[in-house]
Amino acid sequence: MISEEINEIQNIEIRLFLEALFQRYDYDFRNYSQAHIKRRILHRMNLNNFKNISEMQHRILYDPSFVQQILLDLSINVTEMYRDPSFYAAVRKDVIPILKTYPFIKTWHAGCSTGEEVYSMAILMKEEGLLNRSQIYATDFNHKVLKTAKEGIYPIDLIKDYTTNYQKSGGKESFSNYYDANYNSVIIDSSLKKNIVFADHNLVTDSVFAEVNLIICRNVLIYFNRELQDKVIKLFLDSLTPGGILCLGSKENLQYSAHFEMFSVIDAHEKIYRKEYRH
Amino acid sequence: MSESKPTPLFKPRAVVIGTSAGGVEALTKVFKGLRPGFSIPILIVQHISPTSDSYLPLHLNRLSTVTVSEAIDKSVISESNAYLAPPNYHMLVEEDKTISLNVDEKVSYARPSIDVLFETAARAYGRHLLGIIMTGANADGALGSKLLREMGGYLVVQDPINAHISTMPEAALQVAGADYVTSLEGIIDFLNLLK
Numbered sequence: 001m002i003s004e005e006i007n008e009i010q011n012i013e014i015r016l017f018l019e020a021l022f023q024r025y026d027y028d029f030r031n032y033s034q035a036h037i038k039r040r041i042l043h044r045m046n047l048n049n050f051k052n053i054s055e056m057q058h059r060i061l062y063d064p065s066f067v068q069q070i071l072l073d074l075s076i077n078v079t080e081m082y083r084d085p086s087f088y089a090a091v092r093k094d095v096i097p098i099l100k101t102y103p104f105i106k107t108w109h110a111g112c113s114t115g116e117e118v119y120s121m122a123i124l125m126k127e128e129g130l131l132n133r134s135q136i137y138a139t140d141f142n143h144k145v146l147k148t149a150k151e152g153i154y155p156i157d158l159i160k161d162y163t164t165n166y167q168k169s170g171g172k173e174s175f176s177n178y179y180d181a182n183y184n185s186v187i188i189d190s191s192l193k194k195n196i197v198f199a200d201h202n203l204v205t206d207s208v209f210a211e212v213n214l215i216i217c218r219n220v221l222i223y224f225n226r227e228l229q230d231k232v233i234k235l236f237l238d239s240l241t242p243g244g245i246l247c248l249g250s251k252e253n254l255q256y257s258a259h260f261e262m263f264s265v266i267d268a269h270e271k272i273y274r275k276e277y278r279h
Numbered sequence: 280m281s282e283s284k285p286t287p288l289f290k291p292r293a294v295v296i297g298t299s300a301g302g303v304e305a306l307t308k309v310f311k312g313l314r315p316g317f318s319i320p321i322l323i324v325q326h327i328s329p330t331s332d333s334y335l336p337l338h339l340n341r342l343s344t345v346t347v348s349e350a351i352d353k354s355v356i357s358e359s360n361a362y363l364a365p366p367n368y369h370m371l372v373e374e375d376k377t378i379s380l381n382v383d384e385k386v387s388y389a390r391p392s393i394d395v396l397f398e399t400a401a402r403a404y405g406r407h408l409l410g411i412i413m414t415g416a417n418a419d420g421a422l423g424s425k426l427l428r429e430m431g432g433y434l435v436v437q438d439p440i441n442a443h444i445s446t447m448p449e450a451a452l453q454v455a456g457a458d459y460v461t462s463l464e465g466i467i468d469f470l471n472l473l474k
Binding site (some may be wrong): 002011038078251252253 | 351352353365371372373374379380381383384395398399402405426430431
């Protein structure tokens with residue numbers, strides 16, 4: 001049973017919980033969307049039958065193994081191959097011609113989760129003849145999802161939807177060329193992996209690690225409050241070469257950001273932006 | 280639970296509406312019936328296909344003086360506005376009365392989910408919230424309605440006999456009960472009595 005009073009107490013407990021997680025383990029969720037964090041923390045509290053969030057805070061301080069569970073709860077790992085096919089169609093039409101003018105292309109997938117969208121873009125680049133002159137960085141703060149991304153093994157029952165998405169996105173081949181099926185799973189073709197480096201990077205607490213031509217960060221910023229969004233957009237700005245391209249999720253917006261004037265709009269609907277050449 | 284028409288004694292600071300199958304017709308009637316100048320902000324989850332276009336907000340926007348739009352992440356909830364959750368995104372209310380969107384797992388098989396909107400709005404607005412559950416073919420919204428009432432909010436449920444599909448109102452009544460059960464016309468009258 002909830003009441004306005006208990007809700008208020010839970011708000012205090014959540015602030016303390018996030019502070020504990022940060023001070024003890026350096027994971028900083030303090031500037032995430034509060035409504036999101038609260039739902040996820042309360043969900044875990046109920047699943048594990050904690051009496052209250054304070055009890056869960058005690059557990060997290062004294063039991064490092066419990067932190068991995070909390071990280072999974074709080075991170076966003078809902079993804080699919082060629083999610084939003086119209087976005088990939090727009091990349092083919094408006095971004096690839098720009099990338100083709102470069103001798104070498106560095107791409108950064110920020111918050112890559114389990115890798116489905118990384119491989120989607122790698123396939124697209126391969127079909128456009130760009131994969132061989134590409135370096136792709138795929139980063140996430142969560143080691144468990146990075147491991148899955150690196151393996152590139154996905155449940156076979158999702159392939160039908162992925163194939164439909166691939167076709168809608170303007171895919172040029174038979175999608176089955178890109179994976180080997182094996183009982184209940186598929187494994188992504190190893191030729192797609194050879195230019196990809198999977199690495200641990202936390203958008204909230206880490207800084208620039210490379211200068212890149214293309215950043216793809218979709219449906220990550222919506223989990224942050226506005227202040228943190230701006231901080232991360234600044235990180236992207238500093239990581240992009242002049243003329244470099246930033247792709248966000250379809251409900252994410254650069255136009256309210258303090259750094260909006262540093263970008264021009266390539267596709268307002270698909271949220272594709274380009275860093276201006278002036279500094 | 281009350282079947283008789285109550286006189287609203289409070290002015291809610293926001294209205295949340297949840298509906299699924301049959302909801303487009305029901306929402307059309309509600310917005311057509313709203314009195315001019317209705318100013319309390321309205322947040323709506325209508326279950327909708329992930330690939331649907333932006334027809335619904337444009338359509339509803341033409342029906343009353345309320346400005347209806349697809350919700351934008353981080354926007355401030357404002358008077359005389361109604362916000363529809365975008366297809367394939369959950370819509371959450373922050374306690375600073377702004378909107379957050381996200382792509383978390385489906386809840387009650389739905390994204391957007393009525394439970395997610397009702398729960399977060401209930402925590403943000405407490406007893407200053409009015410919830411409305413209308414026609415629909417699943418049980419999404421029932422748990423959110425329960426939390427809304429526990430937080431002191433006021434819940435109106437469309438009479439299952441009157442609903443196009445009765446599953447959603449029935450589930451809400453079973454899990455949460457209601458402060459007022461009435462027809463679609465009764466819902467419109469109730470809204471228009473609010474200051």
